[in-house]
Amino acid sequence: MSDLLARLRVRGWRMTAQRRVVAEVLDGDHVHLTADEVHARAVKRLPEISRATVYNALGELVSLGEVLEVSTDRRAKRYDPNAHRPHQHLVCARCGAIRDVHPVGDPLAALPQAERFGFTVSEAEVTYRGVCPGCVTA
Amino acid sequence: MSDLLARLRVRGWRMTAQRRVVAEVLDGDHVHLTADEVHARAVKRLPEISRATVYNALGELVSLGEVLEVSTDRRAKRYDPNAHRPHQHLVCARCGAIRDVHPVGDPLAALPQAERFGFTVSEAEVTYRGVCPGCVTA
DNA sequence: GCTTGACTTGGATCGAGTCCAATGTAGGGT
DNA sequence: ACCCTACATTGGACTCGATCCAAGTCAAGC
Numbered sequence: 001m002s003d004l005l006a007r008l009r010v011r012g013w014r015m016t017a018q019r020r021v022v023a024e025v026l027d028g029d030h031v032h033l034t035a036d037e038v039h040a041r042a043v044k045r046l047p048e049i050s051r052a053t054v055y056n057a058l059g060e061l062v063s064l065g066e067v068l069e070v071s072t073d074r075r076a077k078r079y080d081p082n083a084h085r086p087h088q089h090l091v092c093a094r095c096g097a098i099r100d101v102h103p104v105g106d107p108l109a110a111l112p113q114a115e116r117f118g119f120t121v122s123e124a125e126v127t128y129r130g131v132c133p134g135c136v137t138a
Numbered sequence: 139m140s141d142l143l144a145r146l147r148v149r150g151w152r153m154t155a156q157r158r159v160v161a162e163v164l165d166g167d168h169v170h171l172t173a174d175e176v177h178a179r180a181v182k183r184l185p186e187i188s189r190a191t192v193y194n195a196l197g198e199l200v201s202l203g204e205v206l207e208v209s210t211d212r213r214a215k216r217y218d219p220n221a222h223r224p225h226q227h228l229v230c231a232r233c234g235a236i237r238d239v240h241p242v243g244d245p246l247a248a249l250p251q252a253e254r255f256g257f258t259v260s261e262a263e264v265t266y267r268g269v270c271p272g273c274v275t276a
Numbered sequence: 277g278c279t280t281g282a283c284t285t286g287g288a289t290c291g292a293g294t295c296c297a298a299t300g301t302a303g304g305g306t
Numbered sequence: 307a308c309c310c311t312a313c314a315t316t317g318g319a320c321t322c323g324a325t326c327c328a329a330g331t332c333a334a335g336c
Contacts, residue, residue, distance in 0.1 A: 152314075
């Protein structure tokens with residue numbers, strides 16, 4: 001879909017085989033992969049790629065703002081390639097499945113000035129928790 | 139303030155020296171301590187208490203609903219003794235300070251049925267991020 | 277094509293948390 | 307008061323995700 005590779009090249013991101021593969025993995029499915037899952041998929045295309053490189057590449061994509069980090073629990077961080085549109089996450093408490101969701105209104109607006117305690121508040125991150133259809137019936 | 143110890147006893151929580159100390163630490167200051175910080179304070183009163191025991195006690199207080207777990211980043215979980223009133227958290231991106239805040243309205247209500255994808259949604263956890271007054275001037 | 281500064285590697289290391297078998301003890305029963 | 311036993315504690319080993327590092331490799335500008 002989105003031409004992540006092209007955008008990265010334009011922004012002067014030094015392109016290597018490893019980085020290309022990582023970017024391609026993320027640009028493919030719009031699921032929320034862990035670093036290890038990204039590594040597993042990357043290995044299929046480039047067997048020698050190391051975990052450290054995957055971590056490096058992911059970290060850079062995050063600081064470039066092309067990918068979002070999501071940590072909904074104490075397990076592995078997940079990487080969300082859908083960085084272009086603001087959204088929140090809905091997580092299944094049983095199986096850990098994650099969906100992007102779009103609540104109405106700006107969650108930041110719900111925090112009155114009096115509740116900001118002098119902070120410069122820049123972001124509101126909402127995690128909805130529940131049980132997904134699959135886990136309810138199972 | 140809240141008589142955590144009394145409530146625990148009433149609920150049949152088997153009381154040991156270690157558990158008492160952990161409960162007292164949490165009931166004292168209303169700050170958001172990590173497990174290690176709880177342990178450090180507990181050791182002052184009961185030098186032999188082990189980390190594992192602190193983890194056990196904290197875990198039980200959480201499942202009893204007397205304490206909330208807060209993980210705002212990839213670092214250590216923090217424990218929030220203010221479980222009796224619903225609230226959200228405001229976190230300083232620089233120093234990690236946490237404040238309890240009370241946004242207006244129910245964040246759960248902001249998620250339309252169409253955005254729930256068949257999940258049974260039970261909870262909305264909001265983390266506001268920003269920079270605290272101390273870190274802005276520093 | 278050379279050069280060089282940036283990238284990659286894998287193995288060591290780290291930090292938070294969990295697990296476990298051995299030991300200790302709270303609290304109900306008598 | 308004392309005993310029993312089910313439950314709690316201990317600390318050291320272990321897990322898991324992530325980060326660090328020094329040595330080797332390579333993309334891209336000249």
